Amino acid sequence: MDARARLAGKALVGFTEGLIHMLPALLLSLSLLGCTLPRSTPPIVKIGMIAPFEGLYRPDGYAALYAVKLALRERNAAGGVAGYGVMLVALNDDGDPKEAALQARKLAVDPDVVGVIGPLSRSTAAAAAPALAEAGLAWIAPVSVPDEVVREYANAFRLFASDQTLAEAVVRWAMTTPGGNGRVRVVEDGPFAAPLRAAAERLGVLELAPQDEPTPTRVALALGGDPEQVAEILPSLDRTVYQGPIIGGPEAAHMVVLQRAGPAAMGLVWVTSLRVVVWPDAFVHGYRELASGPPGPEAALAYDAANVLLDAIAWDIRQNGSPTRAGVMAAVNATHWDGLNGSFAFDVDGSWIRAPVYLYQVIGGERFGPVP
Known part of the structure; x- marks a missing residue:
């Protein structure tokens, strides 16, 4: 060398x-x-959210957004879902059905999105449903969703009681309350009018509106409109003519109604699956950190919806190695989550099994007053 x-x-x-x-x-x-x-960087899975972040229903969107963000923050801090980090893709629908459908199509083209929270109203849920179904995306709505929507689309899940259950509960109350005279007249406009009418017919208490000029009558008046419709109807009612109780569906006592109708909303009895309790300190503290205010019943249900979806994603990953839209949709059906609002499992139609039903009365500007 x-x-x-x-x-x-x-x-x-x-x-x-x-x-x-x-x-x-x-x-x-x-x-x-x-x-x-x-190897130390966890893979990422995305969940979508469709909600109103601008416009008239903006408070609804942010109340739910902070709750969903809290659920994700807790899961990611604990190591994610079966080793995956979770990212939120939240899109604004302005509370408008056309926008909800558009945002559903946007989520559909992102292959990393495997499930969706929302939309947050009956009309936007119905509008977004076809696009979400075409994409095979499971979606969980923490609001009332029309019975026909959850029956038609296998990927649709609601954390709420069925239309039939809700309508029958409030109509039965109207049948027996003093002043209703055992009869219910349904105002035909609105997305919940058909369930109210069907319930009154089944129970044999439906009263048809007279063809001539109305005369003083003591029957219950049922409002099935969305918040804007109810807010328009209530101030126009002549209480010297309609002397009986006024009842409404799950959107009848929205804050929009109270703000626009004012004193005319007093005494309205409405039906919902929203629960009013003292929430656990950990949830309240975590929510306040994000929202700078306390959570309401809608936020608590959105938090539960997010956790149901996160559990389904984790189940799919453990069973199949990685999350897919089809796997998550199957997993939602198999998931049982004990949350803030009770135990969550779904029937074959995507409805919350044994969903609670509550009646509340608008009293002094408050939506959740006790019913006599």
């Missing part, structure tokens, strides 16, 4: 030994800089 070869060999050995000695320092520097080896 000549001198040049011996010199090259020594240089190579010296360079290798230097790297070995420098390796701990290099790794320490990488860790201090926040760099990690590729």
Whole structure:
């Protein structure tokens, strides 16, 4: 071996030994800089959200958004869902059915989105349903969704009682309350008018509106409109003519109604699956950190919806190795979650099994007053 070869060999050995000695320092520097080896970065799965973040129903969207964000924050802090980090893609629908359908199509084209929370009203849920179904995206709505929607679409799930159950509960109350005279007249406009009419017919108490000029009558008046419709109807009612109780569906006592109708909303009895309790301190504290205010019943139900979806994603990953839209949809049906509002499981139509039903009365500007 000549001198040049011996010199090259020594240089190579010296360079290798230097790297070995420098390796701990290099790794320490990488860790201090926040760099990690590729295997330590968890894979990401996305969930979508369709809600109103602008416009008239903006408070609804943000109440739900903070609750969903809290659920994701807790899961990610605990290691994610079966080793996956979770990212939220929240899209604004302005509370408008056309926008809800558009946002559903936007979520559909992102392959990493495997499930959706929302939409947050009966009309937007019905509008978004076809696009979400075409994409095979399971969606969980923490609001009232029309019976025909959850029956038609296998990927639709609601954390709410059925239309039939809700309508019968409030009509039965109207039948027996003083002043209703055992009869119910349904105002035909609105997305919940058909369930109210069907319930009154089944129970044999439906009263048809007279063809001539109305005369003073003591029957219960049922309002099946959305918040804007109810807010328009209530102030226009002549209480010297309509002397009986006024009842409404799950959207009848929305804050929009109270703000627009004012004193005309007093005494309205409405039906819902929203629960009014003292929530656990951990949930209230976590929500306040994000929202700078306390959670309401809608936020608590949105938090439960997010956790049901997260559990379904985790179940799918553990069963199949990675999340897919089809796997998550199947997993929602198999998931049981004990949440803030009770135990959650779904029947074959995607409805919450044994969903609670509550009646409340608008009293002094408050939606959740006790019913006499």
